Amino acid sequence: MSETTLKEQLRADLNQARRDRDKLRTTVLTGFLADVRNKEIELGREASDDDVTGLVTTAIKRRRDSADQFRAAGRTELSDKEEQEAAQLQGYLPPALGEAEVLAMIRAAIDGGAKDIGGVMKAVSPQVKGRFEGRELNRLAREALA
Structure with a gap:
């Protein structure tokens, strides 16, 4: 039995989120899979799990930076949204090291x-x-x- 790639897992989770009508998760995964596709176009090949993991890391960092900026500007609702999106993507990273x-x-x-x-x-x-x-x-x- 072949092991699924991270990209395949993302697609399966997106389909499940759509079936569950989970708006936040659907939005996050749709946008992120677009980032993956853009990276594949840039690379000229299929994205490896390492490529996708790198994109996840970058996307989380970008969202946390945005959340900090929104919080500094007093926009807590937008800050909370960015934090929720970062949390959705966090699950696709390998376990953190101590x-x-x-x-x-x-x-x-x-x-x-x-x-x-x-x-x-x-x-x-x-x-x-x-x-x-x-x-x-x-x-x-x-x-x-x-």
Whole structure:
């Protein structure tokens, strides 16, 4: 039996959301699948699970940034909507890594010869992509190098 791709899972969830008449989920998934299609056109090939995961990460980050801006402007209803959309997409990311796991990866990179922040980030970033916040990774790496 073949394993379904992330894109196939998104399409199946969109169809289910339509059957359930879940307006928020339908809107989020429709827009996101359009982003996936645009990425495929840009790449000139079918999007891999890694490509889709990267798009999910970017979409969540974009929505959280928008939510922060709306909140700062006093538009809590729009801020709440963006947060809900980010939460809908969060379920498509692989399980998040804990700080201890990431710290172990950072130490392994340092033991492997990474002497500066650039070397550590280059070694660890691909391993944690979509599973740990880049800003936090940078902070942990700087602390470990200090």
